[in-house]
Amino acid sequence: MDVVAAVGMFRDGRDDGGLSISAGSVGFWIVVALILVLVVLYRSMRKQIRRIDFDEDATTDQERMGRAKRNTEGG
Template sequence: MGILQAVAFTAAESEAEDSGIGPGLYGLLVLIFLIVALFLLYRSLRRQIRKVDFDPEGVDDAERMRGHREPPER
């Protein structure tokens, strides 16, 4: 890109900023879509986390990976 093209691009960019054109309806719709998608992902994540099997005995990860479990004390 030449120097003259860069200057022309910068000038055109500053004119577009002064035109008063904003995001409008499409920007609002995109924002609403993103909020709904985020809410649905949050609900899905909560549902998946509830399915995690929590071990109350406190077996650590190393023992779980070996498949070793000490027998319960009587």
């Protein structure tokens, strides 16, 4: 019952009881921070994907993997 009472304290501000909670500037800055993190992750992912080297002329997956394996072995 304590949990129900605690959740009941957080109201939308239209009532006299409880705390008034709104997204406000804190919510805005959290969203901005999340967007910045996503942009950084996206750019990093693009950079890593560009480094992948595979044989476009190969007809099977085995041939493509063979070239990638030779490149990582130093040959």
